Amino acid sequence: MPLRTFAxxxxxxxxxxxxxxxxRLEWRQRSALGGLLLYVGGTVYVSYLSFxxxxxxxxxxxxxxxxxxxxxFAALGAAGxxxxxxxxxxxxxxYTVARPEAVVLAKILYNALLLLALAVPGLLLYTLLLGNxxxxxxxxxxxxxxxxxxxxxxxxxxxxxxxxxxxxxxxxLLAVLGLPVLVPVLLLLVKxxxxxxxxxxxxxxxxxxxxxxxxxxxxxxxxxxxxxxxxRS
Amino acid sequence: xxxWKYLTIGLLLYTAVMGLxGHVPRLAILNETxxxxxxxxxxxxxxxxxxxxxxxxSIRYLRxxxxxxxxxxxxxxxxGILLGVLGLLTGSLWARxxxxxxxxxxxxxxxxxxxxxxxxxxxxxxxxxxxxxxxARLSAIYNIFAFAAASPLLxxxxxxxxASLHPGMGGNPGxxxxxxxxxxxxxxxxxxxxxxxxxxxxxxxxCRFAFVxxxxxxxxxxxxx
Numbered sequence: 001m002p003l004r005t006f007a008x009x010x011x012x013x014x015x016x017x018x019x020x021x022x023x024r025l026e027w028r029q030r031s032a033l034g035g036l037l038l039y040v041g042g043t044v045y046v047s048y049l050s051f052x053x054x055x056x057x058x059x060x061x062x063x064x065x066x067x068x069x070x071x072x073f074a075a076l077g078a079a080g081x082x083x084x085x086x087x088x089x090x091x092x093x094x095y096t097v098a099r100p101e102a103v104v105l106a107k108i109l110y111n112a113l114l115l116l117a118l119a120v121p122g123l124l125l126y127t128l129l130l131g132n133x134x135x136x137x138x139x140x141x142x143x144x145x146x147x148x149x150x151x152x153x154x155x156x157x158x159x160x161x162x163x164x165x166x167x168x169x170x171x172x173l174l175a176v177l178g179l180p181v182l183v184p185v186l187l188l189l190v191k192x193x194x195x196x197x198x199x200x201x202x203x204x205x206x207x208x209x210x211x212x213x214x215x216x217x218x219x220x221x222x223x224x225x226x227x228x229x230x231x232r233s
Numbered sequence: 234x235x236x237w238k239y240l241t242i243g244l245l246l247y248t249a250v251m252g253l254x255g256h257v258p259r260l261a262i263l264n265e266t267x268x269x270x271x272x273x274x275x276x277x278x279x280x281x282x283x284x285x286x287x288x289x290x291s292i293r294y295l296r297x298x299x300x301x302x303x304x305x306x307x308x309x310x311x312x313g314i315l316l317g318v319l320g321l322l323t324g325s326l327w328a329r330x331x332x333x334x335x336x337x338x339x340x341x342x343x344x345x346x347x348x349x350x351x352x353x354x355x356x357x358x359x360x361x362x363x364x365x366x367x368x369a370r371l372s373a374i375y376n377i378f379a380f381a382a383a384s385p386l387l388x389x390x391x392x393x394x395x396a397s398l399h400p401g402m403g404g405n406p407g408x409x410x411x412x413x414x415x416x417x418x419x420x421x422x423x424x425x426x427x428x429x430x431x432x433x434x435x436x437x438x439x440c441r442f443a444f445v446x447x448x449x450x451x452x453x454x455x456x457x458x
Contacts, residue, residue, distance in 0.1 A: 157378055161371050165362045176357050180350035181379050184386035187343065215385050222381040226374050229295050 011102055018098060018106035026114070033117070036078055040122040043070045048129040057131040064194050067126055068186060071147065074118050079111055079155035080162070080174050095231060104156060104227035108220065111152035119144050135199030143193040146212055150185045153216050154178070157223040160230050188212045241434055244427030248275075251420045266330050270417065271424045273323040277345075279429040280316035283309050283436065284352070288380045291373035300447060303369035306376060307359065308439040312432050314352050321345060341399040344387045351379040 009017070026033055047066055051058045058066065094103060123144065126132075134140045155178050162174040188208045195205040252271035287309035294302040324345070325335045336342060358375055362368035391399075 154382055158375070161358070161375050161378075164367065165358060165371050173358065173361055176354050177375060177379075180347050180354055181382040183343070183347045183350070184383060184390070187386070187390075211385060211389065215382070218385070219378075219382050222378055226295075226378055229370060230374055232370075 011099070011105075014099060014102040015106045015109065018102055019109050022106065022110040023113070026110075032081060033114075036074060036114075036118055037121060039077060040070060040074050040118050041125055043073070044122060044125050044129060047126075051130060057133075060133040060197055061194065063130060063133060064197055065190065067123070068147070068190055068193070070122065070126075071115070071119055071151070072182065072186065074122070075111075075115055075151040075155055076175055076178060078114050078118065079152070079159040079178070091231075100228040100231040101224050103231070104160075104223050105220070108149075108153050108156045108223065111156055112149045115148035115152055116145065119148055134197050136196040139196035139202065139205065140193055142209075143189060143196055146192070146209065146216075147185075147189045150189065150212060150216055150219075151182065153219045153223065154181050154185055157227060157230070160227065164230065185212070185215065188215070237430060238434060241427055241430040244423045245431060248272075248420060248424040248427050252424065255420055256416050266327055267417075269323055269327045271420050273320055273327060275421070275424040275428040276316050276320040276323065278425045279432040280313050280320060280348075282429050283316060283432045284313040284348070284380070286436075287313060288376055291376040294369060294373045295377075298366070298369065300365070300369070301444070303373070304440055304443045304447070305436075306373060308436050308443060310352050310355055310376070311439065312436045314349070314356075315435070316428070316432055317345070317349055317352070321349070339399055340391050344383075344391060347383050347386055351383055355379070 047070070057063070155174075158178045158181060159174055162177055165173060188211055192205045192208050192212070195208075248271050252268055257265070257267055287306045290302050290306035290309060294306060324342075328337070329335050355372060355376055359368055359372050362371055
């Protein structure tokens with residue numbers, strides 16, 4: 001049994017400490033976050049240029065679909081950095097001081113925050129350039145928040161697997177492994193946000209939102225159970 | 234040859250003969266294409282069972298690692314893919330004649346596409362890792378995780394969906410029990426058992442082949458050492 005420095009700390013407290021550590025590291029390397037923001041901004045601008053041939057604004061369903069595709073690729077890029085960056089030595093050090101369950105839950109939270117930090121400025125720029133047909137703002141905001149959490153929870157463990165497997169083809173492998181897992185999540189998200197876009201009543205998206213939350217619990221629980229096995233290697 | 238292999242041959246011969254020649258009720262639009270029930274639906278049944286076996290073997294591998302369990306999980310996944318591809322082909326052909334299109338964005342079709350993508354990704358992952366133990370562990374983790382993440386799409390969303398072209402609304406996603414008349418049941422249930430056993434048979438042969446290969450590699454390594 002490795003000696004755990006946090007052994008006296010409860011699981012939520014340990015998650016909190018690890019989350020703070022990740023946020024502090026991110027703040028020290030602001031260039032990485034800037035890179036991701038620039039990636040989102042650049043993609044939005046390219047979409048704006050592409051749609052300018054058709055009078056500026058895309059039709060509402062295309063507006064929504066395009067935004068989720070941009071977020072999807074931002075999420076793939078963000079998740080690819082998190083676990084892949086850590087060197088083997090650093091990993092061994094974490095293994096001696098922290099519980100793997102706490103590490104994976106902290107990583108999911110951190111990825112969700114990172115995605116929110118990308119999605120909100122992304123949406124602002126997107127609105128500025130491509131217009132905004134959203135009719136039900138609270139539900140749309142909820143779908144973005146749920147989207148950040150869902151994409152983060154589905155991608156964190158997969159990113160860990162891709163990081164371990166990746167010799168060379170790390171980026172491609174993450175996309176190949178992550179996309180099938182993300183299809184159910186994206187289908188539900190696009191449905192909820194499209195309902196918000198059309199201003200449909202809350203009852204129309206209620207069952208999708210419940211399914212999405214349940215899906216997050218399943219994925220979170222499975223990550224919690226499986227991450228220790230991933231870490232042992 | 235074991236007894237259940239004779240049973241497989243018998244059941245599949247029965248399915249082929251009775252499925253193509255037996256009595257089916259006269260229904261509009263469906264006409265003779267409803268005989269696909271004896272081929273397409275049991276193939277998906279077999280695929281689900283075999284893929285479940287693959288996940289179970291992956292769980293067993295993580296609890297108690299051994300090359301044998303890894304091979305079982307891998308070969309089951311491959312057989313599952315084979316049955317899945319056959320199911321896609323038969324389903325697509327059927328859809329062409331009843332819906333007028335090879336593919337639509339139906340909930341159940343999405344589920345089928347995601348299943349195929351997951352297991353193809355599983356094979357890609359296995360190909361990307363060199364170290365044997367690492368490959369076995371990573372692919373087992375991915376197998377369990379992807380199955381859990383896709384399970385709502387496969388087992389829950391088709392049942393919640395308010396509109397679906399696919400037969401079997403409200404209940405089992407494959408078909409409705411009220412769709413079957415008793416003559417069709419007499420062929421359908423044997424067909425399910427037959428196609429599933431065929432999947433088990435293919436997996437068993439593939440596993441034995443893999444075990445023999447492993448033994449030969451071990452021997453070669455000993456000779457070199």
